[in-house]
Amino acid sequence: MKQKIQNCVIIGSGPAGYSAAIYASRADLHPILFVGPNPGGQLTTTTSIDNYLGFPLGIDGIDFMKKCQKQAIRFNTKIMNQSVKSVCLSNKNRGIHHIFFEKECIKSRGVIVATGSSPRLLGIEKEKKFTGLGVSFCATCDGFFHKGKDIAVIGGGDTALEEVNYLSKICRKVYLIVRKNYLKASKILQSNVLKKKNVEIFFCTKIIKIIGNDFLEGIQIFNHEKKNSSTLLISGLFIAIGHIPNTEIFKDQLDLDNKGYIIVKKGSTMTNKPGVFSAGDVQDSNYRQAITSAGTGCMAALDLERYLSLSS
Known part of the structure; x- marks a missing residue:
């Protein structure tokens, strides 16, 4: 047939x-x-x-x-x-x-x-589990839920800095986690973000652990230049690595x-x-x-x- x-x-x-x-x-x-x-x-x-x-x-x-x-x-x-x-x-x-x-x-x-x-993933434990429960890949989609709270963005390119720029307007504190010792984003985006008083940048840093049982409560980060780790208590983690x-x-x-x-x-x-x-x-x-x-x-x-x- x-x-x-x-x-x-x-x-x-x-x-x-x-x-x-x-x-x-x-x-x-x-x-x-x-x-x-x-x-x-x-x-x-x-x-x-x-x-x-x-x-x-x-x-x-x-x-x-x-x-x-x-x-x-x-x-x-x-x-x-x-x-x-x-x-x-x-x-x-x-x-x-x-x-x-x-x-x-x-x-x-x-x-x-x-x-x-x-979305490109970090490849760490609880990343997929907490997607939608504090872990996000889109600031304009989910940023509203973290209004007035502390959040973190990981990435150093245009997308990451665009996320930071948007989130800095509605969140109390924005941590930018950058794996390299420099930003890859365009100069104008860098300039805008560096002027933000509620943005703190961690260079040479990676996320080694996501903290929380049923939802994201924080992250543990490691600075491979200073060889030390620290904990950031946040309500949202925005992954912007492409x-x-x-x-x-x-x-x-x-x-x-x-x-x-x-x-x-x-x-x-x-x-x-x-x-x-x-x-x-x-x-x-x-x-x-x-x-x-x-x-x-x-x-x-x-x-x-x-x-x-x-x-x-």
Whole structure:
């Protein structure tokens, strides 16, 4: 029996993936969505989302993603609780793309890649356990919960100093933990942070222990220059040592930038392959917000609908 060729396969189940699914479903593209190894994406590690439009009292990250899935299913999106293992993307206009999972393959005229990114981890005990319980990777997402309290940021690049700049406005004390003896961030960011009276910088320092039983209560740090350790009592630890885009299976298929993010045409979600579009954090190293991801998911579905209509 000849396999049916689909119109839309979505890889990824964060806000970008589900937003794309809702728009694609309403356009009668009958999308198939693969949830991947981390159903719901990074938001499932957030205890409360307070900055997403339409939720004045905030919403739990897991609950939010469940609602997104229910909405997609309501419009008849087919949910595949599996991970895509590899892809073979056509270079031809009106080409057919092959998506492989388990021992099966789906053929589709259109593909939306919304696989997101993963934060770089320190690799120490309790780091994953306390994610959402004091450990965070996004100041604009979780900084509000530490208003008037003492927190720490680890990192020395632009992202870390941007986090410090934001948190210093709402927190009582901000400790910046830098593993090297210098900052890598841009000069203007360094200048702004160095002027902050409530920011204390620890150079040549690393975190060796996260303290707490059920949630973060503090950290133990070690200065490898002075050869001494100390303890900081904090309510929040913001890890800002970078993100890794989830693009491993697309390395030989799509154009990626030097950090591994998918390159899309300016002002659209088009990749270098006809009929393949990308949305969310996997193509956005700048904003990385749920609401911007959902926006690009909408764009990807509209771009795909337009592509299919012009290709028919």
